[in-house]
Amino acid sequence: MGLEEKVPEGILTTSLDSVINWGRANSTWPLLFGLACCAMEMIATGTARHDIARYGSELFRASPRQADLMIVSGRVSNKMAPVIKRIYDQMLAPKWVIAMGICASAGGPFNNYAIIQGVDKIIPVDVYVPGCPPRPESLLYAMDMLRAKQKRESVGAGRKVDEPVTVDEIMPLGV
Amino acid sequence: MPLDVSPIFRSYESQRTLNPPGIPGLAPLPSGETDDTRRICEQFGEDIVAAGLHHGNQVVQVDAGRLKALATFLRDDPELRYETLIDVTSLDKSQLPQNGDSRFQTVYQFRSYARNQHLTVVADCEAGDGDNGAMPHIDSLTGVFRGAEWPEREVYDLMGIRFDGHPDLRRILMPKNWHNHPLQKQAPLGGEEVPFTFTWDDPEFDTLGTQILPSVSVAPDLPPGMSRQNMVINMGPHHPSTHGVLRLVVELDGERIVSIDPDLGFLHSGFEKTGENKRYKDFVYYTDRMDYLSSMSNNLGYCLTIEHMLGLEIPERAQVIRVIMAEMQRIASHLFWLATHVLDVSGTGMSLLMYATRERERILDLFEMVCGARLTVSYIRIGGVWQDLPDAFISELKDFLKLMPGKISEYEAMLTEAPLWQERLTDVGHIRGADALAMGLTGPMLRGSGVDWDLRRDRPYCGYEAYEFEVPTSDRGDCYGRFSIRLEEMRQSVRILEQAVANLPSGLFKSNDRKVTAPPRAELDVSMEALIHHFKLMTEGFHVPPGFFYNGIESSKGELGFYVYSDGSAKPYRLHVHGPSFNNLYAIDHISRGEMLSDVVTNIGSIDIVLGEVDR
Numbered sequence: 062m063g064l065e066e067k068v069p070e071g072i073l074t075t076s077l078d079s080v081i082n083w084g085r086a087n088s089t090w091p092l093l094f095g096l097a098c099c100a101m102e103m104i105a106t107g108t109a110r111h112d113i114a115r116y117g118s119e120l121f122r123a124s125p126r127q128a129d130l131m132i133v134s135g136r137v138s139n140k141m142a143p144v145i146k147r148i149y150d151q152m153l154a155p156k157w158v159i160a161m162g163i164c165a166s167a168g169g170p171f172n173n174y175a176i177i178q179g180v181d182k183i184i185p186v187d188v189y190v191p192g193c194p195p196r197p198e199s200l201l202y203a204m205d206m207l208r209a210k211q212k213r214e215s216v217g218a219g220r221k222v223d224e225p226v227t228v229d230e231i232m233p234l235g236v
Numbered sequence: 237m238p239l240d241v242s243p244i245f246r247s248y249e250s251q252r253t254l255n256p257p258g259i260p261g262l263a264p265l266p267s268g269e270t271d272d273t274r275r276i277c278e279q280f281g282e283d284i285v286a287a288g289l290h291h292g293n294q295v296v297q298v299d300a301g302r303l304k305a306l307a308t309f310l311r312d313d314p315e316l317r318y319e320t321l322i323d324v325t326s327l328d329k330s331q332l333p334q335n336g337d338s339r340f341q342t343v344y345q346f347r348s349y350a351r352n353q354h355l356t357v358v359a360d361c362e363a364g365d366g367d368n369g370a371m372p373h374i375d376s377l378t379g380v381f382r383g384a385e386w387p388e389r390e391v392y393d394l395m396g397i398r399f400d401g402h403p404d405l406r407r408i409l410m411p412k413n414w415h416n417h418p419l420q421k422q423a424p425l426g427g428e429e430v431p432f433t434f435t436w437d438d439p440e441f442d443t444l445g446t447q448i449l450p451s452v453s454v455a456p457d458l459p460p461g462m463s464r465q466n467m468v469i470n471m472g473p474h475h476p477s478t479h480g481v482l483r484l485v486v487e488l489d490g491e492r493i494v495s496i497d498p499d500l501g502f503l504h505s506g507f508e509k510t511g512e513n514k515r516y517k518d519f520v521y522y523t524d525r526m527d528y529l530s531s532m533s534n535n536l537g538y539c540l541t542i543e544h545m546l547g548l549e550i551p552e553r554a555q556v557i558r559v560i561m562a563e564m565q566r567i568a569s570h571l572f573w574l575a576t577h578v579l580d581v582s583g584t585g586m587s588l589l590m591y592a593t594r595e596r597e598r599i600l601d602l603f604e605m606v607c608g609a610r611l612t613v614s615y616i617r618i619g620g621v622w623q624d625l626p627d628a629f630i631s632e633l634k635d636f637l638k639l640m641p642g643k644i645s646e647y648e649a650m651l652t653e654a655p656l657w658q659e660r661l662t663d664v665g666h667i668r669g670a671d672a673l674a675m676g677l678t679g680p681m682l683r684g685s686g687v688d689w690d691l692r693r694d695r696p697y698c699g700y701e702a703y704e705f706e707v708p709t710s711d712r713g714d715c716y717g718r719f720s721i722r723l724e725e726m727r728q729s730v731r732i733l734e735q736a737v738a739n740l741p742s743g744l745f746k747s748n749d750r751k752v753t754a755p756p757r758a759e760l761d762v763s764m765e766a767l768i769h770h771f772k773l774m775t776e777g778f779h780v781p782p783g784f785f786y787n788g789i790e791s792s793k794g795e796l797g798f799y800v801y802s803d804g805s806a807k808p809y810r811l812h813v814h815g816p817s818f819n820n821l822y823a824i825d826h827i828s829r830g831e832m833l834s835d836v837v838t839n840i841g842s843i844d845i846v847l848g849e850v851d852r
Contacts, residue, residue, distance in 0.1 A: 093476050097503055097848050098528035098611055100480070101572075105600075105610075108593040123476045138851075140411045141473065141481055141502040148474055170522065174418050174426025175410075175506035194611055 078215045085129070085155065086211040088117035089204070092128035094148065097135025099162040099194040106197040116204050125151040130207070131184075132200070136164035137177045149184045155214070159203050160186045162194050169193060205231045261333040261803035263783040266290040266297075272353060275315060280306060290356075291545060291785040297358040304375040306357065310346055311380060318346040318355060319673045321377065322788070322819075324387035325799050325812040326395040328421045332803060338363060340372045340397050343799065345786050345814075349673070349689045356786055361397055376402040383676030386822045394419040394508070409501035409851060418509055425513050426506075466494050473502045477580045477837040480847030484824070484836065491833050496825045503851040511811035515777035516542055517618055519811065524612035526813060527849040529572055532565035532603075533791035535616035540697055541787040541798040542618050545780050548752060551744040554620035555699045560633070560736045561606075561615060562698070562789075563729040567640070568599040569792035570722050570729075574647060577719070577841035581660050588650065595643050598636050605629055619753035620746025630737060637737070640730050648723055661716040665827040665839040668713055675826070676819045679794025680725070681843060684718035686711040691790035702739075703732045715842040722844075725792075752778050777806035784810075793817050793844050815849035 095103060106113045113119050122128040125148050137145060149158070160180050163169035166189040168178035180186060187210060190203045209230040266288030269277070273287040276296055283306075285297040298306050310318040323345040330339050338360035346355040361372040376399035377384040388399045389408040396417030399405060407414065416423050472483040481502035487494040507526060511519045523534035536558055543550060550558075575592035600610040605626055607615040615622050651657045667677075669685040682689060690707040692700040708724035710717035746753050754773050755766040780802040788797035794816025801810035820843045828839050 094474055096481060097505075098525055101528055101611055105593065105597070108597075109590045110594070110597050125474075136503070136505055138502060138504050139414075140504065144473055144481075144502070168428070170525075171505050171510065172425075172427035173506040173510050174424070175504050175509075176427075178428045196610065 075215075081216055082212045082214060085214075086208040088120075089130045089157070089207065089211070090120045090122050090128050091118055091130045091132050092125055092148070092152070093121035093123045094131065095134050096137065096141070097164065099134035099165070102194045102197055103132055103134045103161065103200065106200045111197040111201065113201070113204070116201070116208075118204065125149075126153060128152055129155065130157045130159065132159045132161050133165040133180045133184075133186075134161045134194075136169065136171055137180050137183075138175050139177065142177050142183050145180065146183045157187045157207055157211070158184055159188045159190060159200075159207065161190045161200060161203070162192055164193070166191065202231075261782055261805075261809075263290070263801065266295040270294055272316060272355060275313070276306070276309070279309060279313075285360075291783055293354060293356050293786060295356045295358065297360075300359050300362050300374050303357070303359045304377060304380065307344070307346075307377050307380045310355070310357075316348065316353075317350050318348045318353070319350065320347050320676050321345070321381035321384055322347050322676055322678070322795060323786070323797055323799070323812075323814040324377070324384055324391060325810075325814075326391045326397055326419075327801055327810050328395060328419065331421045332809070338372070340395065342374055342391065342397060343784075343786075343812075344377070345797065345799075349687060352694055354695070354786075364398070371396055371398040373398040373400055375400050378402055381676065382671075382674045383819060383822060386818065387676075390818075393417070396420055407501075409504045411501070418506065423509075425509055471836070473499075478840060479576060479845055482821075482840070482845070482847055482850070486833065486836065488833060493828050493831055493833060493836065496828050496836070498821060498824060500821075501851050503847045505848075505852065507813060507852045508811055512808055515806045516780060516808060517773075517777055519808070520617055521612075521614045524614055525848060526815065526852060527791065527793065527796070527817070527846045528611060529846050530565045530569045530792045531611060531613045532561040532616060533569075533789065533796060535614060536562055536698070537787070537789040537791065537796045538798050539616055539618045540789060541785055541800055542780065544787060545783060545785050545800065545802060546618075546752060546778070548619060548747055548749060550620060550747060552699075552741045553743040554745050554747070556736050556740050557621050557625060557745060558616055558698050559700065559703070560733060560740075561603075561613075561621075563732045563736070564599050564602065564633075566729045566792045567726050568596050570726050571596045571599075573722060573792075573841070573844045577844075578651070580837045580841045582656070588647065591643075591647065595640065598639075602629065602632060602636065605632065617746070617753070619749065620744070622746075624745040630740070633733070633737060637730055637733055641727060644723060644726050644730075652720070658716065660835075660838055661714065661719055661842075663714050663716075664831060664835050665715045665718075665842050666713050667823060667827050671826065672713075672823070675823055677794070677823055678816050678819065679790070679792075679844075680718050680721045681794065681820045681823065683707065683709045684721050685713040691788055691795060695788075697787075697789060703735050705732050715838050718842050779804060779806050780808075786814075788814070791816060793846065793849070794820055796849075813849075813852055815852060817843070817845040817847075817849045818852075821845050821850055 105111060107119060131149060160166045164171060165180045168176055188203045188206050190199050192199050206226050209226045265286045268288045272294055273296060277284050277287055280302060283299040283302040285299060287296045310316050321344060325343045327341040327343060329341060340361040342359050342361060344357040346357060359374060361374045364371040364373055374397060376388055379401065386408060388402055389405060391397050392399060392405055393407040393409050394417055467488045469486050469488060471486055472478040473481040483499035485497040485499060507522055510522060520535055520538060523538045524531040527534050571592040575589040578588040603613055604610050606629060607613050607622055667685050669687050672682050672685040672687060686709060688707060688709045693707055705728045708721045710721055750769040754770055759766040760770055782802055782804040784801040786797055786799045788795040796816055797814030799812040800808050803809040824839055828836050
């Protein structure tokens, strides 16, 4: 990706990792980007009762340049797919993607000419959230899983572990 | 390279195997006559193919060559005065048993608000010749009713019918390089086989994702008349204030708007085609996902249409429960509109978003109580509702009703007197009543321009005639007028809810007709007959007698209509949804011209669109 990939692994990078990952995992800014029904639940997650601010993610950024996380909240149509791809490309690394709901994950009930069967056909997805639409609690759980994933990453050469996150790794909020 | 939409498509396309053989597929001719059909027949004589009543609607079938003359006559005749064209749709008759001369048909819904009359006009299209690219064609009604422009573009896009004399006949929902017209019967439903056994070695996976088109649809595409001399900017489809994935191509002179060309279809999900491949009862779940802010109204509109075609009686209690749900949904939808509208206009007004969603969450809790879902409820089913109200529901609802009027006054106190709010809304997005009628606008957009019309009061359904409520209107015609109307509508909904709660009868919550509604679970253990009914219903569904019907209800955004053509089988032959947001959004160009760029955001919010319904 950049210079950091040339940094060799060692004590320095391990300590640096924990500091950087702590920052990234506790202030992941989502992209202000809604597609369909799931976007309504995404907004509900952002409002007072569910309060995504506890995760440091209340700052929905309208510009992809300032966002870390794309929540694909809804069905992806043929016409929208190139747009989503472009927005994803405009986001700066490190970046993560949550496929919110069954439509974004696998097409859902819309197995027809208009809808792409899963957004992972065009962009890589970190966390899939089942539901139609998922409840705000489900989205918050997905944020928990994402945090566990973020905490594994390393700025050094050996970054990105591809194995799925286990339940034990998902830390309660605040840890 | 020709594009294959469905590389591993196999057997999803319905073979319509569920039809018992020998069912008469064509709708019967309309019979009887009314004052209006008599007058039309006198005027047009032999050009009227058939006229009369069908399923309680006035229907006139006219020769294609005289369609435009008929539309003009309907609008201008002092005795008829059909001021508005609600909906334009089409029918591909190629799979109907007796397939007449013409394959395609267009269907128009006219409405006279002054005389409270509805008229369906049907016309067979002329088959295409060489000059027209072999497309079937018919006269465009844009010269008579301005609002026909978008619906006709939709028919052209999805069904492939060319409208002669249309000023701007381009695709509206599908990408411009799309290869077919999806609603034609020979076009496949498309989609992919869902891989339940999952191995990446399977060569099928090499073709996955090939239905994605190259990104030409993103390139700016100027409509005729838009000049390159002015600045053309692109707003959306990813924009925080477009309420979803709407793209506006805005032509600007300085900061003044010269014209706007909305680009739709970024959320086109093929609802109509999907509906034609699902059994009647299975489409209820799809209606939730069209206007996802008023799922209950969507359920209701669809169910009422099918029930009317079946001739099904709905128990009293179910009717009242439906009214309760529809009005709660109206409040929830208006609350969300208020929250986002304030957020758009002020840019940072998060407080009202928090307040309004606080009350909305209460409604969603109540929905969850009755059906387990917050948003996509599917609670109203054909024949009644899914299950009875839980015991605690009424007391919780009463608590909410006590609280709500005070909250509405709170929002009002925060906004109506605020000078900034008045500055941003007053005289912005102005539309006169006559224009609103010509464009086929409905709901608060129409009432905000002084037309006193509400389907709940004027063409009552679900027993709305038994409730006392007022229909707020405003002569202002601007965003402020529509804002105050919606606030007042919330108050009136509370009023209706109070009456409904006070008069909730006991009894059945769904029809006892076992051909349409499933028997209760307990009955299956003891009754063989119930088991058979259940099995038939779950495997085959029910059959709807051949015929067609258009029915509209007053959803929170306007008139939500369903047009269903049945060929007597268990699936709709044609299912068309008239989304109020679609017609209302057409006005964005008209109401924004000459205003500032920042007013576009106010106007979008004031129209109250949901893209799931616009694009369908």
